[in-house]
Amino acid sequence: GEQVEQLPSSLIVQEGASVLINCSYTDSASVYFPWYKQEPGKRLQFIIDIRSNMERKQNQRLTLLFDKKTKHLSLHITATQPGDSAIYFCSARGGSSNTDKVVFGTGTRLQVSP
């Protein structure tokens, strides 16, 4: 079945820095890749997504790049703020069995210091 890997597992940066979170998946039939953020004590929250027929998507300070050939995604966050401190999860949906099932990556814990 689908496997999703995420690197790095944790990041500590100063406010204002840019960060890059990498994600790779195994099932070439996956069609949709939503990303979620989990702030301490809060529920997972959708932040950005990309479909398999796209290469790039931007939402304010978030830019998501997708390479279908290498089955790789990367989330770029610019001008980080302490409020960006959270665990970030990539995920893959769809897959060979055309399922609604979503497989999540292992998460990247981002800590932004003021």
Add this chain to the structure above:
Amino acid sequence: NAGVIQTPRHKVTGKGQEATLWCEPISGHSAVFWYRQTIVQGLEFLTYFRNQAPIDDSGMPKERFSAQMPNQSHSTLKIQSTQPQDSAVYLCASSILGPYAEQFFGPGTRLTVL
């Protein structure tokens, strides 16, 4: 809109007891998902329903875990004979149907098995 509702928020059981976790999806959402979140394993898919029908339970430990969705407004996850390794945060999510639908997560139920 309260979003996805999960009850109880915390549950403590003794080893060997039964635990039932409840989820109320967002009205109008036809897909309901259950996940287990731990520090070690991350976010693990357990099972999901589409229009109340069980579609994929590939992540469920077969012997002691069961899930039901008796009506469109709630789903339950039952764990029989709970074991310490069942201690985790159990998350419920719902979405509309479709290959590009983001999921909306509940706050989770933290299960502690003593």
